[in-house]
Amino acid sequence: MNAKIKETLLNPIFKGNPITVLVLGICSSLAVTVTLKGALVMSLSVIVVTGVSSLILSLLRNTIPSRVRIIVQLVVVAMMVILVDQVLKSFEATYAIDKQLSVYIGLIITNCIVMGRIEAFALGNKPWPSTLDGIANGAGYGLILIVVAFFRELLGSGTLFGFDILNRFGYVTNNLVILPPFALILLGCIVWLQRSIQKDLQEK
Amino acid sequence: MNTNSNVYTVIYTAIIVIVVAAVLALVSQSLKGRQEANEKADTISQMLTAAGFGTKAEFGKMGNAAVIDKYSAEIEEAFTVGIDGEKKADLPEGKVFSPKELKALNYIIKDPEKAEEAALPVFRFKGGLTVVPIYGAGLWGPVWGYIAFDESLTIRGAYFDHESETAGLGARIKDDPSFQARFAGKKADFSAPERSAVFEIVKGGVSGEDGALDNKIDAITGATMTSKGLDEAIDTWLYAYGAWFNAIPASACDIQGESCCCSGCQKSCCASCPCEKCCTSEDCTVSCGPDCCSEQCGCCSDNCCETKSEEE
Numbered sequence: 001m002n003a004k005i006k007e008t009l010l011n012p013i014f015k016g017n018p019i020t021v022l023v024l025g026i027c028s029s030l031a032v033t034v035t036l037k038g039a040l041v042m043s044l045s046v047i048v049v050t051g052v053s054s055l056i057l058s059l060l061r062n063t064i065p066s067r068v069r070i071i072v073q074l075v076v077v078a079m080m081v082i083l084v085d086q087v088l089k090s091f092e093a094t095y096a097i098d099k100q101l102s103v104y105i106g107l108i109i110t111n112c113i114v115m116g117r118i119e120a121f122a123l124g125n126k127p128w129p130s131t132l133d134g135i136a137n138g139a140g141y142g143l144i145l146i147v148v149a150f151f152r153e154l155l156g157s158g159t160l161f162g163f164d165i166l167n168r169f170g171y172v173t174n175n176l177v178i179l180p181p182f183a184l185i186l187l188g189c190i191v192w193l194q195r196s197i198q199k200d201l202q203e204k
Numbered sequence: 205m206n207t208n209s210n211v212y213t214v215i216y217t218a219i220i221v222i223v224v225a226a227v228l229a230l231v232s233q234s235l236k237g238r239q240e241a242n243e244k245a246d247t248i249s250q251m252l253t254a255a256g257f258g259t260k261a262e263f264g265k266m267g268n269a270a271v272i273d274k275y276s277a278e279i280e281e282a283f284t285v286g287i288d289g290e291k292k293a294d295l296p297e298g299k300v301f302s303p304k305e306l307k308a309l310n311y312i313i314k315d316p317e318k319a320e321e322a323a324l325p326v327f328r329f330k331g332g333l334t335v336v337p338i339y340g341a342g343l344w345g346p347v348w349g350y351i352a353f354d355e356s357l358t359i360r361g362a363y364f365d366h367e368s369e370t371a372g373l374g375a376r377i378k379d380d381p382s383f384q385a386r387f388a389g390k391k392a393d394f395s396a397p398e399r400s401a402v403f404e405i406v407k408g409g410v411s412g413e414d415g416a417l418d419n420k421i422d423a424i425t426g427a428t429m430t431s432k433g434l435d436e437a438i439d440t441w442l443y444a445y446g447a448w449f450n451a452i453p454a455s456a457c458d459i460q461g462e463s464c465c466c467s468g469c470q471k472s473c474c475a476s477c478p479c480e481k482c483c484t485s486e487d488c489t490v491s492c493g494p495d496c497c498s499e500q501c502g503c504c505s506d507n508c509c510e511t512k513s514e515e516e
């Protein structure tokens with residue numbers, strides 16, 4: 001693995017994380033982080049959508065007329081989102097979780113990370129690095145989602161992946177944590193933490 | 205090639221759109237069967253949960269095939285009734301109503317001109333349980349569910365689902381078993397003059413005096429609009445079923461046989477009745493002791509017990 005590919009893969013996970021550094025995809029990270037299971041399925045869906053649409057659009061990049069490139073991107077991303085939704089609905093194991101995530105799967109299309117990475121990376125790079133970039137950005141998004149969901153499910157419902165954890169000790173569920181504002185507070189704390197570690201992100 | 209010419213742009217976008225449409229149509233068609241099977245199993249598990257044959261989580265772990273087996277083992281008959289209370293037709297075996305079908309029915313029963321045409325589904329399970337659906341509008345999207353009544357038309361259980369109510373607030377109609385448990389033991393007022401009085405979900409809690417009325421339950425804190433929407437849905441649908449519930453047809457009585465005495469239905473529909481007087485639900489103030497006709501009557505009036513003891 002050469003240095004450039006390594007950089008493409010690792011940069012979005014921490015240093016250039018789409019949520020905490022680029023501040024993209026905030027709304028869905030507030031909405032789907034009530035339970036860990038939901039966050040996990042959402043992360044995997046986003047990884048698939050960003051990865052595959054980056055690949056397809058990178059393959060097409062030299063043929064796309066530049067005046068309609070956003071529309072072409074939109075069509076491809078929309079197709080991927082619908083496919084992911086349809087597949088989730090088709091399996092017994094994921095049907096219930098798809099129902100729980102409801103509109104948010106469909107709203108992956110409005111997730112700025114997807115279009116942002118295609119526009120910024122996939123249209124100017126070869127298919128293989130573009131796919132990796134898509135997957136890595138999806139994973140960076142997913143990582144934050146899972147961290148937020150971990151705290152929200154644990155402190156909100158007292159469970160993890162639906163198993164009783166704090167509940168066993170008579171923990172009273174906390175509605176503030178279940179509601180979206182707490183996700184924003186948590187995200188704020190994560191951004192704070194990251195900026196105090198990574199000094200170069202701080203504005204002068 | 206000039207990728208910026210108008211002709212190229214038009215042809216390019218047309219091809220992209222056609223290819224994408226073809227892929228989506230193909231996938232949608234090939235997965236349709238699986239998706240419908242999942243939705244059906246989900247609907248069935250909602251009905252079984254309402255009727256108290258298990259919890260939704262248990263059914264979720266069982267898998268589709270086991271849920272459908274359980275349903276076939278417990279269902280007695282399924283048919284449709286009109287708003288006039290007359291039975292319309294038997295439903296084909298295994299037929300259930302998806303939220304989409306309930307939505308279509310909801311439009312019909314709310315439209316005074318079309319309401320006559322409505323064919324409302326009734327599912328009768330073993331143990332004298334009758335399960336009926338409800339459907340309406342919550343805060344962000346539709347809410348629907350199933351309510352199970354026992355022979356005395358007391359609510360045995362309920363299960364509700366929603367499309368997009370707020371997690372932790374309105375979504376509690378689905379996620380909070382303690383909310384659904386509030387329905388158990390309540391009754392719907394099928395002879396209510398107004399639709400809105402059939403059942404009530406009360407904001408601010410059911411106080412002592414209200415508590416005596418058994419068609420009221422406490423609403424969900426922080427989810428006023430969802431509670432109202434659910435209340436409206438229950439009112440609309442149970443009002444439509446009112447005529448049928450008020451005059452449970454003779455065919456239903458045959459099934460109930462002897463045990464139907466004193467359990468809220470007409471005495472005339474019992475094959476033989478061990479009690480002298482058949483009590484209606486209004487008469488029920490006291491539960492009978494073991495030496496009275498308590499085996500037959502879940503609850504009966506003093507009158508019933510007296511007549512019985514005089515006879516002995």
